[in-house]
Amino acid sequence: MLHNLFIGELAERLVKRQISSVELTRHFLSRIERLNPALNAFITLTAERALEDAAAADARLGKGEKGPLLGIPLIHKDIFCTSGVKTSCGSRMLDNFVAPYDATVVARLKGAGTVMLGKSNMDEFAMGSSNETSYYGPVRNPWDISKVPGGSSGGSAAATAARLAPVATGTDTGGSIRQPAALTGVTGLKPTYGRVSRYGMIAFASSLDQAGVFARCAGDAAAVLQAMAGFDPRDSTSVDVPVPDYSKALGAPLKGLKIGLLREFFDGLEPRNAALIEEALNIYTGLGAETREVSLPRLPLSVPTYYVVAPAECSSNLSRFDGVRFGYRCKDPKDLLDLYKRSRGEGFGAEVKRRIMTGTYVLSAGYFDAYYLKAQKARRMITDDFRAAFEKVDLVIGPTTPTPAFDIGAKMNDPVLMYLNDIYTIGANLAGLPGVSVPCGFVDGLPMGLQLIGPHFAEAKLLNAAHQYQQATDWHKHAPRGYE
């Protein structure tokens, strides 16, 4: 069936005119109509516009134009501004917000000929690890609808796993691509900080946020990254470093590649999870890679560091939502202070308010040095540990999450327990490193992820390592029952 094909195969059929983009788009739209009600993976569907985009792609294909993404349907996380289309960021605050312009990611993918099917559900303002903080209700995991899909990009992950689109965009501030990719059995790539423009991507924590991609294999992720990546003068932290040909890099043999096993990731790891990682390591040794243990002694500081730095930046970024220029405004404010307080109090959900207050606290007079400055120092120590490790090895490897997908509601009353879900993913964000999660097996019938992290701008090497693993295994080809 069409929805099980990878985009390389779809693009070939499109170019050969064996199928039109309109037909392909209709196929995915009808799957969404049939299967999404059980998943709640979307906030907005853009079916009409998708068919127009598809017709435009068909016209380009008809003129003999070729492109790896020309006519390929996709989903954008509802954090990316899409001109003329509601962009809610999963929040009541932006329930009425229609973006007046396209994010750079959206514009570039549109230019490459992709067809937007809709905007995916997400944790409110990307703050969450389970997709339960969305104003639009939780997303359900297609492997078991009583489980969370992970977060914050849970809608994009669930939709990719359920084959409601071949690929989807996401963002990753503390693991929000890699963790849901792991929990839904898809491939998720978080590029280097600065590799992909943040322009038009609603800010959560500006020194950590990075846009990336969900796909069903590393090759597809490479094709999408190719179109997304590159310098953008409209993002002051976008990096002017040439973009290599990611797809071309996928053929390189792994002989001699040095892979570091993160000792800290294996301490106390659940045995069945550890067994899957061991098995993956055997595959890599079989492919000619050398594995050795590396230690990042300060990595255990990463979760507390993150939960100071990210809320601090969030409290500053979200001060723009004041009920005056855009977004939710409370009814009958009695004065300006009441307008601010009630618009924000009513417009934001519980977790967002909790993080704004955490951030306000750690930045407030008397606490700044003890928390914020201290966390910034810890951040450097963690980054230095990664730098030292990459002097010895090319990539580091470990699990993406401590456990498979958990029950909806299981961790909602204990924020610290929820935060510990990100224990293996946060380090890469603090250091600005690229990371990828690939499916590596099952625990209790639920998918698990293998995580690879590389030095800055090592996306080509990471994607190739993920691709070679997927050539040797078929975990990425498993579909959840009912979505085959």
Next chain:
Amino acid sequence: MSLTRQDVEKIAHLARLSITEQEMPVYVSSLSSIVNFVDELSRADTSGVQPMAHPLEGQTARMRADEVSQSDHHDEYQRNAPAVAAGLYVVPRVIE
């Protein structure tokens, strides 16, 4: 360390957030547990370490040519505003 109701009221005021009576005890307890959790950092020896603000520190702010690059989108942007009049944003009276 544990936060009091007064602490949370003060933080909520600084953050310009109204918190309902029902929500208040939940925030007092969850913010206390978060602060306790991040207090782990106090045990880390960070002496002599420079704070890090940004993952790509080598980068400096770019200059651009002083040319007009933006056109006027006033009306378009105000379409998202909750209340406008004569091209201005409307707020409750600030000066009596």
